Amino acid sequence: MKRKCKKCGSELYQAEDLEWFCLLCLAKEIEAHDKEDDVSGTWRTLDPKTKPVTLRLSEVDLARARAKARKLGKPYQTLLKEVIHQALSQS
Secondary structure, three states, X not given: OOOEOOOOOOXXXXXXXXXXXXXXXHHHHHHHHHHHOXXXXXXXXXXXXXXXXXXXXXXXXXXXXXXXXXXXXXXXXXXXXXXXXXXXXXX
């Protein structure tokens, strides 16, 4: 039997730490938090030669990336590429 969220009624998911969470409520919470933060980003042109990869992310991280990308007005895949590029450039 699937668990349901008490706030919105959607399906709950279990995290690795065995805590239950609702993706919709989590995304709304992240969006509300993002509205409070001043996030300024610039479109960075990355090397046009790319290679498709498969990457497993936690559902929480993916929801946060989508919410932040929506606020910045860009696709979440682009945001993730920029974050990875920036992190690798700092080393």
